[in-house]
Amino acid sequence: MTRVVVTSVGVIGPTATTWPGFVEALREGRAGGGPVTLFDASAFPTRIAAEVQGFDPAAALGEALRRCEGLACDVAPEEDRKTALGVAAALQCADAAAESAWGGRRLGVHLGTGLSSVTQAEVEAELAPWLDGEGRFDAAGYGAAAAGLASSAPWRHLTDEANRLILAALGASGPTTSNFSACAASAQAIGRAFLDIRSGRVVRALAGGMDSMVHPFGMISFMRLGALSTRNEAPLGASRPFDRARDGFLLGEGAAVLLLEEATAAAARGAEILAEIVGFGTSIDAHLITAPHPEGRGARLAMERALRDAGLEAGAIDYINAHGTGTPLNDSTESLAIASLWRGRGLEPPQVSSTKSMTGHLIAAAGAIEAAACVAALREGFLPPSIHIEALDPACEVPVVEATRGVPADVRYAMSNSFGFGGQNASLIFKRWEG
Amino acid sequence: MSARDAVVTGVGMVTSLGIGLAPTWAGLMEGRTGCVPLSSDEGRLVGCAAQAVVPGFRGKDFVSNRKSLKLMSHQVQLGMAAAALAMEHGGLKAEGLDPEMFGVFVGAGQAFADSSELEGALAASRGADGGFDVARFGEAGLPLIHPLWLLRGLSNNVLGFVSLEYNAQGINNNYCNAGVSSAQALLSAARAIEEGLADVVLAGGYDAVTTPEGVLGYGLLGHLAQGSAAPAAQAHRPFDAGRTGLVPAEGACFLVLESREPAARRGARALARVLGGGVATDGYHITEHDPEGGGLRRALQAALSDVNASSDAVAAVFAHGEASPRLDPVEARVWREALGARASEVPVCAEKASLGHTVAASAAIAAGLAVQALDAGRLPPVPTLEAVDPSCSGLRYVVGEPAALPPGLILTASVGLGGQAAVLVLGPADVE
Numbered sequence: 001m002t003r004v005v006v007t008s009v010g011v012i013g014p015t016a017t018t019w020p021g022f023v024e025a026l027r028e029g030r031a032g033g034g035p036v037t038l039f040d041a042s043a044f045p046t047r048i049a050a051e052v053q054g055f056d057p058a059a060a061l062g063e064a065l066r067r068c069e070g071l072a073c074d075v076a077p078e079e080d081r082k083t084a085l086g087v088a089a090a091l092q093c094a095d096a097a098a099e100s101a102w103g104g105r106r107l108g109v110h111l112g113t114g115l116s117s118v119t120q121a122e123v124e125a126e127l128a129p130w131l132d133g134e135g136r137f138d139a140a141g142y143g144a145a146a147a148g149l150a151s152s153a154p155w156r157h158l159t160d161e162a163n164r165l166i167l168a169a170l171g172a173s174g175p176t177t178s179n180f181s182a183c184a185a186s187a188q189a190i191g192r193a194f195l196d197i198r199s200g201r202v203v204r205a206l207a208g209g210m211d212s213m214v215h216p217f218g219m220i221s222f223m224r225l226g227a228l229s230t231r232n233e234a235p236l237g238a239s240r241p242f243d244r245a246r247d248g249f250l251l252g253e254g255a256a257v258l259l260l261e262e263a264t265a266a267a268a269r270g271a272e273i274l275a276e277i278v279g280f281g282t283s284i285d286a287h288l289i290t291a292p293h294p295e296g297r298g299a300r301l302a303m304e305r306a307l308r309d310a311g312l313e314a315g316a317i318d319y320i321n322a323h324g325t326g327t328p329l330n331d332s333t334e335s336l337a338i339a340s341l342w343r344g345r346g347l348e349p350p351q352v353s354s355t356k357s358m359t360g361h362l363i364a365a366a367g368a369i370e371a372a373a374c375v376a377a378l379r380e381g382f383l384p385p386s387i388h389i390e391a392l393d394p395a396c397e398v399p400v401v402e403a404t405r406g407v408p409a410d411v412r413y414a415m416s417n418s419f420g421f422g423g424q425n426a427s428l429i430f431k432r433w434e435g
Numbered sequence: 436m437s438a439r440d441a442v443v444t445g446v447g448m449v450t451s452l453g454i455g456l457a458p459t460w461a462g463l464m465e466g467r468t469g470c471v472p473l474s475s476d477e478g479r480l481v482g483c484a485a486q487a488v489v490p491g492f493r494g495k496d497f498v499s500n501r502k503s504l505k506l507m508s509h510q511v512q513l514g515m516a517a518a519a520l521a522m523e524h525g526g527l528k529a530e531g532l533d534p535e536m537f538g539v540f541v542g543a544g545q546a547f548a549d550s551s552e553l554e555g556a557l558a559a560s561r562g563a564d565g566g567f568d569v570a571r572f573g574e575a576g577l578p579l580i581h582p583l584w585l586l587r588g589l590s591n592n593v594l595g596f597v598s599l600e601y602n603a604q605g606i607n608n609n610y611c612n613a614g615v616s617s618a619q620a621l622l623s624a625a626r627a628i629e630e631g632l633a634d635v636v637l638a639g640g641y642d643a644v645t646t647p648e649g650v651l652g653y654g655l656l657g658h659l660a661q662g663s664a665a666p667a668a669q670a671h672r673p674f675d676a677g678r679t680g681l682v683p684a685e686g687a688c689f690l691v692l693e694s695r696e697p698a699a700r701r702g703a704r705a706l707a708r709v710l711g712g713g714v715a716t717d718g719y720h721i722t723e724h725d726p727e728g729g730g731l732r733r734a735l736q737a738a739l740s741d742v743n744a745s746s747d748a749v750a751a752v753f754a755h756g757e758a759s760p761r762l763d764p765v766e767a768r769v770w771r772e773a774l775g776a777r778a779s780e781v782p783v784c785a786e787k788a789s790l791g792h793t794v795a796a797s798a799a800i801a802a803g804l805a806v807q808a809l810d811a812g813r814l815p816p817v818p819t820l821e822a823v824d825p826s827c828s829g830l831r832y833v834v835g836e837p838a839a840l841p842p843g844l845i846l847t848a849s850v851g852l853g854g855q856a857a858v859l860v861l862g863p864a865d866v867e
Contacts, residue, residue, distance in 0.1 A: 140476030
């Protein structure tokens with residue numbers, strides 16, 4: 001049986017921009033979040049977000065382009081922010097591994113991604129001049145002006161641009177997928193890479209995801225859905241999954257990328273093994289595009305499928321990193337799904353926490369940064385806390401890790417849940433590396 | 436043969452040659468094309484005068500839930516139609532299926548939220564200097580945006596709505612990889628069936644690159660057929676000396692893939708089998724192609740090794756055929772070298788000559804046509820191929836009349852932006 005292991009992690013997130021920093025923040029229960037600085041949100045009903053601090057997209061892309069070595073990649077420096085985040089996390093992950101990890105051309109790259117990240121400057125410079133009095137966009141006028149720009153300008157926001165740039169920067173040419181499954185996207189990407197390696201088709205793959213919806217159109221669309229917390233006066237306590245007073249999620253941004261390898265190949269190059277991936281399951285709610293199934297039917301099915309895929313009984317799971325967005329509906333239906341799966345088998349559910357209480361909701365990148373959190377929990381032996389809980393919602397009948405810091409524990413198996421708009425659900429199961 | 440082989444029991448497509456597999460196939464066999472004149476400002480700007488759109492399409496013919504229909508963009512409706520036609524063609528009723536073993540894999544077009552739906556909000560967001568004022572956008576613009584605007588723009592909408600329509604709750608994924616998107620979907624679907632993770636899968640893709648954004652984007656990259664070179668109907672000319680680029684198109688195609696044994700049990704006729712495939716990348720440039728065709732070459736090798744076959748088993752090729760001055764000779768060389776001594780014998784089709792380039796849908800359409808070719812034993816001609824470019828010579832393109840399909844496997848090729856490539860392997864339903 002081919003085994004799949006994690007040998008390197010790159011994280012560019014709201015709580016830290018390195019893997020060791022991320023682990024430390026997770027252990028200390030440190031939250032990201034503050035007033036929006038990426039654009040002027042002062043007139044928006046929600047004016048807070050968990051931004052990545054001190055990130056320079058142009059520098060990150062410049063570094064990737066430098067590595068493309070003579071390949072004429074005319075990427076505009078004002079590239080899509082989520083692309084820059086994804087490229088930076090992937091290179092961080094690759095750099096942390098020895099070059100032996102990605103040398104050879106069959107390295108795969110699988111990333112979950114979201115909608116375009118549009119900057120305020122871009123809207124002002126490139127959209128606004130081509131609007132008439134009724135707000136109609138003059139595409140031909142825009143095109144006439146864009147013809148004078150770099151030919152890649154209209155391609156800036158393509159979903160798979162980060163994949164192509166990472167492959168070119170690493171000189172790799174393996175299979176690549178760009179997964180668009182809303183908030184389940186990067187869990188799907190990691191699952192896809194896991195299946196590719198387990199089936200023997202590739203030996204190594206970078207897998208994870210990236211997103212940044214912290215821009216005027218991104219934030220406003222979540223606000224219209226009523227999904228964002230409006231605790232503008234207390235951004236650091238705005239993300240409170242499982243709390244009775246939760247009022248929506250804190251929008252986060254960032255990227256995380258894992259290096260997955262076939263276990264014997266990792267051992268052969270002397271790689272340090274951080275954790276193992278043992279199961280992956282997906283499902284669809286087939287209920288509504290706009291809301292989860294009231295009993296968490298799809299969520300439960302994804303978890304069951306992941307357990308079956310791993311050949312595990314439910315009782316083996318020590319920790320669940322919940323999707324736990326902090327919207328009233330998600331946390332109660334997810335709790336219901338967990339409770340019914342475990343209690344239906346006469347078992348008490350495992351410890352559950354939402355690390356979104358610290359990172360905010362990274363949307364398409366959520367599954368990736370939460371996979372990283374599971375790797376940290378297994379390797380370092382602690383349960384990541386669910387912070388900001390003042391009064392646990394009685395509708396969430398699961399054992400929640402109510403704590404302000406990581407709780408030392410013997411964690412052998414960790415499950416990570418990711419559920420997306422449109423009803424796509426994905427669960428991954430990670431195992432402590434025991435050789 | 437194995438009980439868990441992935442067999443195709445239904446094909447549904449909407450293309451510029453018609454709504455359904457039958458009209459599309461009939462048009463192809465008669466050597467017609469669905470390319471028509473394009474007369475937009477965007478087209479003029481980039482010098483392209485042809486497009487391929489689905490004639491007489493009405494989304495409401497294919498979606499039972501009228502409320503859902505309002506949430507679907509035009510291209511999502513194309514995808515829904517193809518899925519409905521595939522279910523019908525396969526004689527499949529959602530009621531009889533185990534929802535948990537019914538999966539959906541989709542190759543989707545780029546996720547562009549429809550900017551025209553922001554018009555009111557943007558008009559209300561003008562500042563004193565006439566420019567965009569983000570503060571006014573937050574105050575006056577926000578209430579004018581449809582609450583579900585975000586959801587309407589998501590590129591996993593076809594997956595979500597298809598699962599709702601047919602109560603498919605099983606394994607799934609949504610790929611957004613330009614021209615290889617739906618090849619990824621079909622390959623994942625076939626593997627899910629072989630690995631016992633699903634009994635039935637709807638797999639395919641949809642796209643519309645005939646939008647202003649699509650025409651501008653491809654046009655500015657210099658990828659579109661140029662207006663004066665040929666009449667619109669003849670504008671997409673793969674491997675022809677007079678080719679000038681691709682014709683932007685819209686379309687969708689879904690296949691019903693089933694596990695052989697349960698399909699036989701319900702009395703379904705297996706039309707063909709999806710044996711496997713391979714995907715790879717150039718790793719060369721982010722929008723241009725490797726002049727050595729590295730990605731396609733590696734995808735082809737991976738595909739043949741995936742099915743344990745040599746190129747001797749190849750009966751016919753559905754080429755990518757982008758009609759690109761630069762890419763076509765590279766593709767022709769990859770096929771010449773792969774087929775070796777048989778290069779001048781193996782028939783090569785290029786369906787984009789008739790249908791234009793539907794990008795994220797194109798691999799599924801090619802696979803659907805390959806299924807029909809395997810079932811009918813015939814191959815459609817390339818109607819726009821008049822004078823083979825010397826750099827593309829040495830292959831047996833199907834021209835003039837339809838050709839007979841020799842026994843063996845069909846390969847379908849897809850190449851996307853930046854040298855992403857995929858090759859699928861299909862064969863007769865009873866192939867070993």
